[in-house]
Amino acid sequence: MTHLGWDSEFFGVTVGRADVDEDSVKRAVEEAVEQGVECLYLFVRDARPPALAYALRSGGRLVDVRVELDLHTSPTLPDGIRRADRRECLELLPLARSLADESRFSADPRFAADAVRAMYDIWLGRCFDDGIVVVPDRGLGGFVGVRPIEEGISVDLVYVDARSRGQGLGARLLSGAVAISGAARARIATQAWNITAQRLYQGVGFRTASIQAIVHLWLDEVPSPPH
Numbered sequence: 001m002t003h004l005g006w007d008s009e010f011f012g013v014t015v016g017r018a019d020v021d022e023d024s025v026k027r028a029v030e031e032a033v034e035q036g037v038e039c040l041y042l043f044v045r046d047a048r049p050p051a052l053a054y055a056l057r058s059g060g061r062l063v064d065v066r067v068e069l070d071l072h073t074s075p076t077l078p079d080g081i082r083r084a085d086r087r088e089c090l091e092l093l094p095l096a097r098s099l100a101d102e103s104r105f106s107a108d109p110r111f112a113a114d115a116v117r118a119m120y121d122i123w124l125g126r127c128f129d130d131g132i133v134v135v136p137d138r139g140l141g142g143f144v145g146v147r148p149i150e151e152g153i154s155v156d157l158v159y160v161d162a163r164s165r166g167q168g169l170g171a172r173l174l175s176g177a178v179a180i181s182g183a184a185r186a187r188i189a190t191q192a193w194n195i196t197a198q199r200l201y202q203g204v205g206f207r208t209a210s211i212q213a214i215v216h217l218w219l220d221e222v223p224s225p226p227h
Helices: 005-011 025-034 049-057 086-102 113-130 169-181 195-204
Strands: 015-020 039-045 061-071 081-083 132-136 142-149 152-160 186-191 207-218
Touching: 005 015, 005 113, 015 025, 025 039, 025 049, 039 049, 049 061, 049 207, 061 195, 081 169, 086 113, 086 132, 086 142, 086 152, 113 132, 113 142, 113 152, 132 169, 142 169, 152 169, 169 186, 169 195, 186 195
Parallel strands: 015 039, 152 186
Antiparallel strands: 039 207, 061 186, 061 207, 081 132, 132 142, 142 152
């Protein structure tokens, strides 16, 4: 189990994370109790039913089934896509905040909605400061924000306005972000239920790499063992 300093400071509770399977989930919960963790993020590899069932019996709530996809090709820069200027961050903030409702943190009632939206403000700022944000040449019908990671880039934020969907804008934005970054590999994640997003990413060339069930376990909700 790993303590998450940023999450702990931002949310004001002690947060930990553990990547688990059926052989390690019980010990991860025990370690969290021993170390005074208040909220434990359990990432269940392959969404394995035994590990997931144990996490839920322990009082956890399933907040996401996340599909991660990888891209190992370098697309060309599509027409009509450009890198956004840092001064455009304020204009894009409402779009980034609209993504908060689909976040796993919004699925957990113990995280305040205002805090979750503020977290997306921070993520957008990080994409501008450390990575790349791309937008259409005209208007703000969508944007994509990426940041560098050890093996390439992580696509952190993808937004396409409802009026602009079905016109290929999302694919152009994704391709543009990867092309401008020059990265040889990109990673993106979405919810298992979001088939539309998966098809979009696959159309650009992303391929499924892994699936995880994510459980938020608040330790004050863990049932007391029978006497």
